[in-house]
Amino acid sequence: MCSAGAAACLSDRQRPGPPQLSFTIDDTTLSASKADTVSGTVRASDTEGLDSVWVSVDSIVKGDDAGLQRSFSSRYRFVVPAGRTRGSHIPLSFAARDISGFRVQRDTYVVVVP
Secondary structure, X not given: OOOOOHHHHOOOOOOXXXXXXXXXXXXXXXXXXXXXXXXXXXXXEXXXXXXXXXXXXXXXXEEEEOOOOOEEEEEEEXXXXXXXXXXXXXXXXXXXXXXXXXXXXXXXXXXXXX
Protein backbone atom coordinates (compact mmCIF):
# COMPACT_ATOMS: atom_id res chain seq x y z
CA MET A 1 0.00 0.00 0.00
CA CYS A 2 1.26 3.50 -0.85
CA SER A 3 1.92 6.12 1.78
CA ALA A 4 0.67 9.69 1.73
CA GLY A 5 2.67 10.91 -1.28
CA ALA A 6 2.33 9.51 -4.79
CA ALA A 7 6.11 9.51 -5.13
CA ALA A 8 6.30 6.77 -2.51
CA CYS A 9 4.41 4.46 -4.89
CA LEU A 10 6.99 4.68 -7.66
CA SER A 11 9.54 1.94 -8.10
CA ASP A 12 13.20 2.68 -7.41
CA ARG A 13 14.84 4.29 -10.40
CA GLN A 14 18.13 3.03 -11.75
CA ARG A 15 21.04 4.75 -10.05
CA PRO A 16 23.53 6.54 -12.30
CA GLY A 17 26.93 4.96 -12.64
CA PRO A 18 29.87 4.51 -14.97
CA PRO A 19 29.50 3.12 -18.49
CA GLN A 20 29.92 -0.56 -19.28
CA LEU A 21 33.25 -1.16 -21.05
CA SER A 22 34.72 -4.17 -22.83
CA PHE A 23 37.56 -4.76 -25.25
CA THR A 24 39.35 -7.37 -27.33
CA ILE A 25 43.03 -7.56 -28.23
CA ASP A 26 43.83 -9.33 -31.50
CA ASP A 27 47.27 -10.54 -30.36
CA THR A 28 48.66 -10.22 -26.82
CA THR A 29 52.31 -10.48 -27.90
CA LEU A 30 54.59 -8.08 -29.81
CA SER A 31 57.78 -8.78 -31.72
CA ALA A 32 60.99 -7.40 -30.19
CA SER A 33 62.88 -7.50 -33.51
CA LYS A 34 60.48 -5.60 -35.81
CA ALA A 35 57.75 -2.99 -35.68
CA ASP A 36 54.47 -4.62 -34.72
CA THR A 37 50.86 -3.60 -34.10
CA VAL A 38 48.45 -3.71 -31.19
CA SER A 39 44.88 -3.86 -32.47
CA GLY A 40 41.40 -4.92 -31.46
CA THR A 41 37.97 -3.57 -30.63
CA VAL A 42 36.69 -1.40 -27.79
CA ARG A 43 32.98 -1.29 -26.84
CA ALA A 44 31.13 0.92 -24.39
CA SER A 45 27.48 1.40 -23.44
CA ASP A 46 25.55 3.63 -21.08
CA THR A 47 21.78 4.17 -20.70
CA GLU A 48 22.24 7.96 -20.47
CA GLY A 49 24.59 8.24 -23.46
CA LEU A 50 28.34 8.25 -23.98
CA ASP A 51 30.59 11.28 -24.29
CA SER A 52 33.90 9.72 -25.34
CA VAL A 53 36.03 6.57 -25.45
CA TRP A 54 39.86 6.36 -25.31
CA VAL A 55 42.46 3.70 -25.94
CA SER A 56 46.13 4.11 -25.05
CA VAL A 57 49.12 1.92 -25.79
CA ASP A 58 52.26 2.82 -23.86
CA SER A 59 52.17 6.65 -23.92
CA ILE A 60 50.13 7.09 -27.13
CA VAL A 61 46.46 7.98 -26.56
CA LYS A 62 43.69 7.95 -29.18
CA GLY A 63 40.17 9.10 -28.38
CA ASP A 64 36.80 9.06 -30.11
CA ASP A 65 33.77 11.26 -29.60
CA ALA A 66 30.93 8.83 -28.89
CA GLY A 67 28.30 11.33 -30.09
CA LEU A 68 26.01 10.84 -27.07
CA GLN A 69 25.08 7.39 -28.39
CA ARG A 70 23.97 4.75 -25.89
CA SER A 71 26.42 2.23 -27.35
CA PHE A 72 29.71 2.69 -29.15
CA SER A 73 32.13 0.27 -30.80
CA SER A 74 35.36 1.03 -32.63
CA ARG A 75 38.45 -0.74 -33.95
CA TYR A 76 41.84 0.51 -32.75
CA ARG A 77 45.34 -0.02 -34.15
CA PHE A 78 48.67 1.22 -32.79
CA VAL A 79 52.11 0.67 -34.34
CA VAL A 80 54.79 -0.19 -31.77
CA PRO A 81 58.39 0.30 -32.91
CA ALA A 82 60.99 -2.48 -32.78
CA GLY A 83 63.69 -2.60 -30.14
CA ARG A 84 61.66 -3.39 -27.02
CA THR A 85 63.22 -5.68 -24.42
CA ARG A 86 62.08 -9.30 -24.59
CA GLY A 87 59.63 -10.06 -21.76
CA SER A 88 58.71 -6.43 -21.13
CA HIS A 89 55.07 -5.42 -20.74
CA ILE A 90 53.55 -2.69 -22.92
CA PRO A 91 50.64 -1.10 -21.00
CA LEU A 92 47.18 -0.72 -22.58
CA SER A 93 44.38 1.35 -21.12
CA PHE A 94 40.73 1.55 -22.17
CA ALA A 95 38.41 4.26 -20.84
CA ALA A 96 34.91 5.64 -21.43
CA ARG A 97 33.00 8.63 -20.03
CA ASP A 98 29.23 9.11 -20.10
CA ILE A 99 27.35 12.40 -20.46
CA SER A 100 27.01 12.69 -16.67
CA GLY A 101 30.79 12.61 -16.26
CA PHE A 102 31.03 9.09 -14.86
CA ARG A 103 34.21 7.39 -16.10
CA VAL A 104 35.41 3.80 -16.24
CA GLN A 105 38.91 2.54 -17.03
CA ARG A 106 40.35 -0.93 -17.63
CA ASP A 107 44.10 -1.58 -17.78
CA THR A 108 46.07 -4.51 -19.15
CA TYR A 109 49.25 -5.15 -21.15
CA VAL A 110 50.79 -7.03 -24.06
CA VAL A 111 54.12 -8.88 -23.80
CA VAL A 112 57.21 -8.43 -26.00
CA VAL A 113 58.53 -11.74 -27.39
CA PRO A 114 61.65 -12.56 -29.44
